[in-house]
Amino acid sequence: MKKLAVITGANRGLGRSLVQEFSASGWNVIAITRSPEVLKARAGSTDVLKVQLDVRFEPGPELAEALNGRPVDLLINNAVQGAPHAELGTIRADGVLNAVDVNVAGPLRLVQFLLPNLLEAPDPIIINVSSRLGSLDAQSNRDFSCLSTSYAYKISKAAQNMLTVSLAQDLHGRIRCWAVHPGKLATAMGQTDASKDPRSAARQMRELVDSGDRASPRFCSLGEQDLHW
Numbered sequence: 001m002k003k004l005a006v007i008t009g010a011n012r013g014l015g016r017s018l019v020q021e022f023s024a025s026g027w028n029v030i031a032i033t034r035s036p037e038v039l040k041a042r043a044g045s046t047d048v049l050k051v052q053l054d055v056r057f058e059p060g061p062e063l064a065e066a067l068n069g070r071p072v073d074l075l076i077n078n079a080v081q082g083a084p085h086a087e088l089g090t091i092r093a094d095g096v097l098n099a100v101d102v103n104v105a106g107p108l109r110l111v112q113f114l115l116p117n118l119l120e121a122p123d124p125i126i127i128n129v130s131s132r133l134g135s136l137d138a139q140s141n142r143d144f145s146c147l148s149t150s151y152a153y154k155i156s157k158a159a160q161n162m163l164t165v166s167l168a169q170d171l172h173g174r175i176r177c178w179a180v181h182p183g184k185l186a187t188a189m190g191q192t193d194a195s196k197d198p199r200s201a202a203r204q205m206r207e208l209v210d211s212g213d214r215a216s217p218r219f220c221s222l223g224e225q226d227l228h229w
């Protein structure tokens, strides 16, 4: 039987490439998009079901119907809310809260909704697509001081990393929980020097899933070393 992956933020950027990579590799995929545009997955593919959901809201009957009671082998929380860098005096607190809603509470809502389905799978994995910019260790060492990154993004990605750790503690290895930095991607939200093709990041993500790594929690950069939390 084919494995089932649920992927958020699926209609562009890394999310779209993940849908294409996993469906082309023999997985069934539930592709979650917040907008009703046509998902450019494999043309004519019956392996990809599209569900419309803004992750700031609780999942509902549309996702339940797509799941149809099936075990979920892999959840990839990829959807992201960024924010432009701003001077301290002009940062809007509601922008920070919105990023936390999408990037932290969103993944938590998906995990809660899918938990029974994840626990039905023999060896399930939750991947929260993180960022090296969410590393408290690296940021406190000023490793990225040359980059203009918003408070909203840094704070929400650090909090998302703590969500990954908390889930791993709670789930005791029954569901492996990983925070994965995909690299500097040439996507809408990538930095100006970002050049990595999201398709190559998606392939590396699939290889990571296939690797059978038992670590949980884990914070790593695709194709590179583990990162410091």
Ligand SMILES: NC(=O)c1ccc[n+]([C@@H]2O[C@H](COP(=O)([O-])OP(=O)(O)OC[C@H]3O[C@@H](n4cnc5c(N)ncnc54)[C@H](OP(=O)(O)O)[C@@H]3O)[C@@H](O)[C@H]2O)c1
Pocket (backbone or CB within 6 Å): 008, 009, 010, 011, 012, 013, 014, 015, 033, 034, 035, 053, 054, 055, 056, 077, 078, 079, 080, 081, 102, 129, 130, 131, 132, 181, 182, 183, 184, 185, 186, 187, 188, 189, 190, 191, 194
């Ligand atoms: N790009 C990079 O260089 C880079 C570096 C490090 C980490 N990452 C991480 O990689 C992941 C993917 O990034 P990306 O570059 O592919 O981003 P992207 O091209 O900006 O795509 C973001 C996706 O998230 C969706 N989204 C935003 N808000 C949502 C909401 N409230 N509910 C549901 N979906 C929502 C968007 O949907 P719409 O199309 O409807 O807007 C879009 O599909 C993110 O977690 C990001 O933090 C990226």
